[in-house]
Amino acid sequence: MRAVVKDGLGIFNPQGFLDGTNTPTFLTLEDIQATKQLKISMLLVSLKKVVFFNKNGLDVFVKMMTEVRNESKATIGFCDYDAKKFQAILKFYGDDINFSLFKSQKVALLFAATNKEEKQNVLVYNDDPSQRSSMAIELFDNGHNPIMAQTKIEFDEKKQNKDNYNTIVENTFLGLYGQKIATRVTGNAIIYTVSNFLDAEVSETFDFSYHTNSLNVGFRLFIFDAYKVLSMNIHAVNFFSKLASTAAEYNANFVFVGMKFDKTPISFKEELEDAGFMFFEELDNILKDKELLKELGAVSVSSAKAKRLLTKSMVNELPRFISASVTTLEMMTNATAEKDNVKINELVLSKTEGMLASSIGFYGDMDGMVILILPYSIAKSSCELLLDESTDDIELILDSLAELVNIVGGRIKTLLADDDINISITLPRTYEDVNNLLDIVSNTKGVQVDLKFKEEKFTFFLTR
Amino acid sequence: MITSSEIQTFIEKIPPAPEVLKETIAYIDAGELIKAAHAAKEDPALTHYLQVLVNKPIYGFKSEVHDVSQIFGILGLSRSKQAVYNYLLSLLSPSSWEMFGLSEALFHELQATLSKRWQDILHHLKIEDKEIESAVIMTPASIIVCEALFKAHQDDVNLLRSYKDIDLSSILLKLAGKSVFEISQDIAQTWNMSETIMTLIKLSSGLHSHEDETLNTLGKWLHLLLFYEFSQGVYIEAGLNDFIAFNPEYVEEISDEFMELIYK
Incomplete structure (x- = not known):
């Protein structure tokens, strides 16, 4: 059984019965190995479709997840259960519980180190005061607004006014928590939350691949939320300086908010300013100043990473890139693609109206970007497999379009691995307005393949 | 696909x-x-x-x-x-299995176990009806259907399922408008099986209900029985645990009784 990965969350979905005899067969050695290599901030086992479990059954998953946590610092635990199952797990493990329990995947996402949720009002209750506080702190760190109920009576009363809260967190338990630096996305800014003493360890808890991917897909504003930082030493200063200098070719902006220098030498601030960091007292000074936010986070096309030419090896692998994209689209739409023409030029589209686009970058033995531009109707039908129901909600369609491009990226990765070419793929980015994409790839040559799906045009563009 | x-x-x-x-x-x-x-x-x-x-x-x-x-x-x-x-x-089952890690012997074992346990369930529920007793044998037809239709598309299925928890029957329903259970019903019809058998095939999917309370309850028992068997180590290894979706809510009211019967 393999984990389904979405938004940095890996989920196992066993069905039926979990006991000590059958559960080991859910996980082969290859499954465990593959899970350890996932780039995730949270690994959970969903109990949604489990009708019966005992401690021996859960232990098999706990053991495997603990190994993953020891290597990747990911948060581990179980999710999708009712009150009865929650109480059973607490009873099985008593004080030895060292994993987390999230009532649902929606609740788990609020606590995930990487989240793209908008700020949410979250009602929190747990009869253990330290659990309540831990949850509130984590939620706050992740950019949400936790509202704590101190007693069960208060919780039951508040719960009546459902409209006041986006999510209600109960029957949830935070075990030994992941150590990764929390990351959230607000508009076109990435916010990292750092706390306590910042020293050499910051480089171990910072997710470099996430950061690099964010730069590659066009994020230019990185905010370090440092309200809870007590002090930092020279190793941390060196880390931040290096981070800023390596992103200079992207013209990225780095900001500290809420950082106090009463216990940290003021000279460190000057050093960081020299490296390009800006300092603001309040997060809202940036987030609520739309003009400033736009200016700091804008994609600077001309100054972004220097444009590069396609390489011979990329052109050699072109059939694999096209095959990965076309077969994925064919699989998702159940239609056959017809190739119209192939040319090397700047991206030229006969029409942009009614089209959606998505891009995904790759790096490693080879680096570049695959762009897909497709009509709304094709995007909608190709995403239906990924959605539980047919929808016209553009946000949902763009979200599943990103997943579709992720699948294309995964397939390219697999196909190239057959030729011993190892690549990693970035976060996908989607464009409701294709003109924004055209701005980003202007003056950039690539291979453009025009295809037809069900008599509608679909464009594949490979560039660097 | x-x-x-x-x-x-x-x-x-x-x-x-x-x-x-x-x-x-x-x-x-x-x-x-x-x-x-x-x-x-x-x-x-x-x-x-x-x-x-x-x-x-x-x-x-x-x-x-x-x-x-x-x-x-x-x-x-x-x-x-x-x-x-x-x-x-x-007669319909393949000579060699590719999608699922089954063999002729293992498939027969599954048929035999399901039949025997179904007998026990019907005995427990005090139901004596030849058609109802025969209904259980058509449920493994869905496995044969998936094997036949998906074996050429294993890579696609694996890739898709690494991004979404979706079972084979739902993939089929979304892409081609028919679930594996409906195809199993078609097979039953080709073999002139009774309406009761066809209804129970449909109900065993866990996605439908029926106005006849007895058939409705039997559908729940059948759905849970399938997942009890698909949770056995040998069938998990064969890939049967996740080829169709289990619906715990559908069987909620009978699960304690089922557990008592199976584990007694």
Whole structure:
């Protein structure tokens, strides 16, 4: 059984019965190995479709997840259960519980180190005061607004006014928590939350691949939320300086908010300013100043990473890139693609109206970007497999379009691995307005393949 | 990946039940077990199948049973009919399995175990009905359907499922408008099986309900029984645990009773 990965969350979905005899067969050695290599901030086992479990059954998953946590610092635990199952797990493990329990995947996402949720009002209750506080702190760190109920009576009363809260967190338990630096996305800014003493360890808890991917897909504003930082030493200063200098070719902006220098030498601030960091007292000074936010986070096309030419090896692998994209689209739409023409030029589209686009970058033995531009109707039908129901909600369609491009990226990765070419793929980015994409790839040559799906045009563009 | 025309071709290729089997079933339905055994003996493969089936440990016979008349006598009317239907289904199963880690022997083992446990459930529920007793044998048809339709698309399925927890039946329904259970119903129809059997196939999916309360309850038991078996180590390894979606809410009201019966 393999984990389904979405938004940095890996989920196992066993069905039926979990006991000590059958559960080991859910996980082969290859499954465990593959899970350890996932780039995730949270690994959970969903109990949604489990009708019966005992401690021996859960232990098999706990053991495997603990190994993953020891290597990747990911948060581990179980999710999708009712009150009865929650109480059973607490009873099985008593004080030895060292994993987390999230009532649902929606609740788990609020606590995930990487989240793209908008700020949410979250009602929190747990009869253990330290659990309540831990949850509130984590939620706050992740950019949400936790509202704590101190007693069960208060919780039951508040719960009546459902409209006041986006999510209600109960029957949830935070075990030994992941150590990764929390990351959230607000508009076109990435916010990292750092706390306590910042020293050499910051480089171990910072997710470099996430950061690099964010730069590659066009994020230019990185905010370090440092309200809870007590002090930092020279190793941390060196880390931040290096981070800023390596992103200079992207013209990225780095900001500290809420950082106090009463216990940290003021000279460190000057050093960081020299490296390009800006300092603001309040997060809202940036987030609520739309003009400033736009200016700091804008994609600077001309100054972004220097444009590069396609390489011979990329052109050699072109059939694999096209095959990965076309077969994925064919699989998702159940239609056959017809190739119209192939040319090397700047991206030229006969029409942009009614089209959606998505891009995904790759790096490693080879680096570049695959762009897909497709009509709304094709995007909608190709995403239906990924959605539980047919929808016209553009946000949902763009979200599943990103997943579709992720699948294309995964397939390219697999196909190239057959030729011993190892690549990693970035976060996908989607464009409701294709003109924004055209701005980003202007003056950039690539291979453009025009295809037809069900008599509608679909464009594949490979560039660097 | 899979189109509705591929499904149609698959259904059209399902062979009708052989004359010998039709005759055997007709005699069983008429309560004529000796004549049924006589007809069954005309088909050596069926005879061999019955011999292997009835001598499996789950039936618990101390000495080996060989004669078809004796086998039918031991099994009785309902289970004899079930055994013939099981044989019919085995004619559809592939010679080598690719999508699922099954073998001919393991598939027969699954059929035998399901049949035996279904008997226990019906006994517990005090239900005596030949058609209902036979219903369980068509549920593994969905496995054969998936094997046949998806074996050429394994990579696509694996890739898709690494991004979304989606079962094969739902993929089929979304892409080609038919679930594996509906295709199993088509097979049952080709073999002139009764309305009760076809209804129970549908209900075993866990996605439907029925106005007849008894059939509705039986659908829940059947759905849970499938997942009890698919949770056994050997079938998890074969990939059967996640090929169709389990619906815990559907079986909630009977799960404690089921557990008591199975683990007693």
